[in-house]
Amino acid sequence: MKVFKKLLKLYIAFFKVGLLTIGGGYAMLPIIEQELVKGLELLTMDEVVESYTLSQTLPGVIASNAAALIGYRLGKVKGAVVSVLGVITPSIIIILFIAMIFTRIEHLEIVQNAFKGIRVVVLALLFDSFSRLFKVAVFDRKTFVIASVAFILVLFSIINPILVIVAGGFAGVAIYRERVSE
Amino acid sequence: MIKLLFEFIKIGTFTYGGGLAMIPLLRDIAIDNLWLTDSQFANLIAISQSTPGPIAINMATFIGFTEQSVIGAILASLVLILPGLILAIALSKLLAKYRKHPVVTAAFAGLKATVIGLIATSIVQVAIVSLFKEVPKDFGEIWSYLDLKALIMLASAYFIIQKTQKHPLYYILGFGLISIFIW
Numbered sequence: 001m002k003v004f005k006k007l008l009k010l011y012i013a014f015f016k017v018g019l020l021t022i023g024g025g026y027a028m029l030p031i032i033e034q035e036l037v038k039g040l041e042l043l044t045m046d047e048v049v050e051s052y053t054l055s056q057t058l059p060g061v062i063a064s065n066a067a068a069l070i071g072y073r074l075g076k077v078k079g080a081v082v083s084v085l086g087v088i089t090p091s092i093i094i095i096l097f098i099a100m101i102f103t104r105i106e107h108l109e110i111v112q113n114a115f116k117g118i119r120v121v122v123l124a125l126l127f128d129s130f131s132r133l134f135k136v137a138v139f140d141r142k143t144f145v146i147a148s149v150a151f152i153l154v155l156f157s158i159i160n161p162i163l164v165i166v167a168g169g170f171a172g173v174a175i176y177r178e179r180v181s182e
Numbered sequence: 183m184i185k186l187l188f189e190f191i192k193i194g195t196f197t198y199g200g201g202l203a204m205i206p207l208l209r210d211i212a213i214d215n216l217w218l219t220d221s222q223f224a225n226l227i228a229i230s231q232s233t234p235g236p237i238a239i240n241m242a243t244f245i246g247f248t249e250q251s252v253i254g255a256i257l258a259s260l261v262l263i264l265p266g267l268i269l270a271i272a273l274s275k276l277l278a279k280y281r282k283h284p285v286v287t288a289a290f291a292g293l294k295a296t297v298i299g300l301i302a303t304s305i306v307q308v309a310i311v312s313l314f315k316e317v318p319k320d321f322g323e324i325w326s327y328l329d330l331k332a333l334i335m336l337a338s339a340y341f342i343i344q345k346t347q348k349h350p351l352y353y354i355l356g357f358g359l360i361s362i363f364i365w
Contacts (some may be wrong), residue, residue, distance in 0.1 A: 021235065121309060138295055
């Protein structure tokens, strides 16, 4: 019963994280802090940041990986599963409603016009986050070459994106080996 | 349905860097399988960024719903996170030993740079559908199809975002409203 209560608390905490984080990414950190560090006092902010960083080294959805790592820390495998389900539940519910409505109103002229502008804004937002990501990941000539090659290969559909990503990992290891021999 | 789930497991296993990094892969499968058109996909990015929760989950739920209704939506999201969940559990166990290993660090440097290239391709795709009246068929036609209103809006939106750095929802609502009147 005690275990069940703890798992329920975890689920609710991560449900709130999923509900209140709009746009993903760093926006979830203050909410995790509010819920798990200040609220339930289950872990320290240091542990949260560590889990968040690690979550980015795993494939898939960062927010759900972060929830899994924190959940595991607090309740082993059950904790990880419960936390991940908590963080995705609000999305699924909200998007289901939107999808049901949107597929009906999509063809209306007013909706189409609004989305012309919205697409432009999304483009501007992508430029904005891209410039930040670029500074973090492209830090020398070699990483610039990797990024450019990946861009060209995927843009012109020369190679499947998944193969390009795998090759990028190997390219990183190759660079490391070069550095050692220098 | 099996095709849908298989595609989302693949995406969950092979994308690093979260929502933005998934966009080119999602686009690939959504267009190739005729689940969505280019402009529907651009709309989906906008919806996913302005609603709560992880962007990738939002997109998976939406695509799953349009293809296989409610069950498709739930299962697409679940299989998307499954590989990460399993690996997160495995990683938690292995971590202390290997995270600082130089080969692992080097592989991640390569992965992150590759992902930047991939994100750039998704920017190009969104630019094509949002800045042109029709998709230009060859290079010479680019100027005649370019939508000047969209270009001016892009410049002003980018400038305002840089200056204010507010939540994406504000910009999406604001410019969505403006464009009802100018198009």
